[in-house]
Amino acid sequence: MLHVARLARLKLTEDEVETMTGDLSGILEHVDRISNLDLEGVEPTSHVVALENVWRADEPRPSLPPEVALASAPEPQDGAFRVPSPQADA
Amino acid sequence: MAGILELTVAEAAAQIAATELSAEEYFDAWREAAAGDDLNAYLFHVEHPVDHQAMDGPLGGIPVAVKDIFCTEGTPTTAGSRILEGYRPPYTATAVRRLDAAGARVLGKTNMDEFAMGSSNENSAYGPVLNPWDRGRVPGGSSGGSAAAVAGGLAPCAIGTDTGGSIRQPASLCGIVGLKPTYGAISRYGMIAFASSLDQCGPFTRDVTDAALLLAAMEGRDPCDSTSVGIEGGILAPSREDLGGLRFGVPSDLAGAGFDAGVREVFEATLKWIEDLGGELAEVALPSAEHGISAYYVIAPAEASSNLARYDGVRYGVRAGGDGDLLQMYETTRSQGFGTEVKRRIMLGTYALSSGYYDAYYGQAQKVRTRIAEDFKAAFEKVDFVVTPTSPSVAFELGEKTADPLSMYLNDFFTVPMSLAGIPAISIPAGLAEPEGGGRQLPVGFQIAAPAFAEQKLLEASYALEQAIGFDAKPVGSDG
Structure with missing residues (x-):
């Protein structure tokens, strides 16, 4: 559970871990019904509309100006998104 | 004032086009109605003055309630989540832009389950939406705010999104029409993504004709969404009055599915209507x-x-x-x-x-x-449509299913298969039934599914059925 939480970039409280473990077991038990189906040779569907290679002309188009793109950022600085250091002790 | 709020979208648009009704007066009447929201259906009301010029088009002058999952430039967009609190998108979703181009104007942004995950609207970070038919019950989800707004007289029409039933189920629980078009019919650009291979935008309306009007305005290919293809030939107002020559498939394993006795009664009565209108019923197998x-x-x-x-x-x-x-x-x-x-x-x-x-x-x-998807394909070689109840039950009580996520998920039993197959499906109100535990009569929806991009045919059949059923029950107003 904690490994998956780490992969998902979630920090769960002890209470959350407990409830989540129970909830997910129940859901997975239901979902497990499909794991025993014999689906050998069936093509997986990732997308329902038969489309391939949708092209468009490679032409420059106007895009959002930097100040608009940064307007909703929690901490914009000098035309960029400021983030904390990835190093814990930096 | 009440008079103009009773008009359908098609009627109001026609009166505005003929200058019998002022667009400004109509919009203001709805703005006032929406401001009286006591269902928690809206998260935001449009603050800015609305330009009543340049409202020409098939939806000229029509206010529309928009699920808060659609980006609207300058108006907050939260997807029902705290994580997007205060967010104002720098652009507007294509579906909303298309409604605007047809003359409609955004009335407000509606409440929803957070990121469209839920079947009861209780997962909104901004509080649950109440069902106008019974305020102790849920409106369904995830587009519960849009459904409650239309059913509760707070908007003439609305749009929402459906990933596994999020338009059809709340439409069913609120007694209105909800349409999930074919995946690819309407652009997903600017629609906050939940499950990209399933998400699709669609209308909530009082009747089938209005659903056709909104779909006609929104469908189409969009260069900003490479999975959008539009509907060939577009969409016209439905006019069919009978179901002669049409075959309706009833899944054979439906009998084994758990659903309320009241829902079954309405479902069976609707099958009878299909036969009365000249339609033919057939059993179809959907084993998967x-x-x-x-x-x-x-x-x-x-x-x-x-x-x-x-x-x-x-x-x-x-x-x-x-x-x-x-x-x-x-x-x-x-x-x-x-x-x-x-x-x-x-x-x-x-x-x-x-x-x-x-x-x-x-x-x-x-x-x-x-x-x-293969099951449906095989079924559609024998029949024109597949029909089921939309939801296994009528609206359930607030809090009834929150402790058990699986029981909440099973609520999507009838709507999820169409989503996975990417085919269009509509829920139309078919009657009323008493909840299993007793209580006042609540709406029951009838689901009709059609092959991919057969929306026109689906709307025609739904229209004929709607005319025959003549569902005209309304929520009994505020009951505290």
């Missing part, structure tokens, strides 16, 4: 449909876990834990910003996609998806 919920609750969370990775406190929305390192900031922001159900689905999806489990869960679910 029973695995729809299992496949859906792997595929949708898997896609969601990937889509929701973008909410990390960097580019928009809220940030928390900014005084730690980067990883701490990500984790604190996401843990405080997301609600329980969203975390649950991110965890489920991350697990299903994680190394060692991918084939058993995600791979297998995608194969079940193929099987379900």
Whole structure:
């Protein structure tokens, strides 16, 4: 559970871990019904509309100006998104 | 004032076009009605003055309530989540732009389950929406605000999104029309992503004609969404009055599905209407449909876990834990910003996609998806439509299913297979039934599904059926 939480970039409280473990077991038990189906040779569907290679002309188009793109950022600085250091002790 | 609020969208648009009704007066009447929202259906009301010029078009002068999952430039957009509190998108979703181009104007943004994950609207970070038919009950979800707004007389029409039933189920529980078009009929650009291979926009309206009007305005290919293709030939107002020569497939395993006696009664009465109108009933087999919920609750969370990775406190929305390192900031922001159900689905999806489990869960679910699509394809060689109840029950009580996520998920039993197959399906109000535990009569929806891009045919049949059923019950107003 904690490994998956780490992969998902979630920090769960002890209470959350407990409830989540129970909830997910129940859901997975239901979902497990499909794991025993014999689906050998069936093509997986990732997308329902038969489309391939949708092209468009490679032409420059106007895009959002930097100040608009940064307007909703929690901490914009000098035309960029400021983030904390990835190093814990930096 | 009440008089003009009774008009359907088609009637109001015609009166405005003929200058018998002032667009300004009509919009203001709805703005006033929406401001009286006592269902928590709206999260935001449009603040800016509306330009009543340049409102020419088939929807000229029509106010529309928009689910808060659609980006609207300059108006807050939260997707029902704390993590997007205060967010004002720099652009507007294509579906909303198309409504605007047809002359409609946004009336407000409606409440929803957080990131469209839920079947009761109780997962909104901004409080649940109440069902106008019985305020102790849920309106369904995830587009519960849009459904309650139309049913409760707070908007003449609305739009929402449907990933596994999020338009059809709330429409059913609120006694209105809800249409999920074919995947690819309407652009998803600017629609906050939940499960990208399933998400589709659609209308909530009082009747089938209005649904056709809104679909006609919104459908079409959009260069901003390469999966959008539009509907060939467009959409016209339906006019068919009988069902002669049309075959309606009833799934043979439906008998075994658990649904309320009251829902069954209305469903069977509707089948009788189909026969009375000259339609033919036939049994069809959808053997893989029973695995729809299992496949859906792997595929949708898997896609969601990937889509929701973008909410990390960097580019928009809220940030928390900014005084730690980067990883701490990500984790604190996401843990405080997301609600329980969203975390649950991110965890489920991350697990299903994680190394060692991918084939058993995600791979297998995608194969079940193929099987379900094949089932429908085979059925549509024999019949024109597949029909089921929309929801196994009428509106349930607030809090009734929140403690058991699986029981909430099973609520999507009838709607999920069509989503996985990408085909269009509509819910029309078919009658009233008493809840299993007793209580006042509540609406029951009838679901009709059609082959991909057969929306016109679907609307024609729905229109004929709607005229015959003559559903005219309304919520009994405020009951405290």
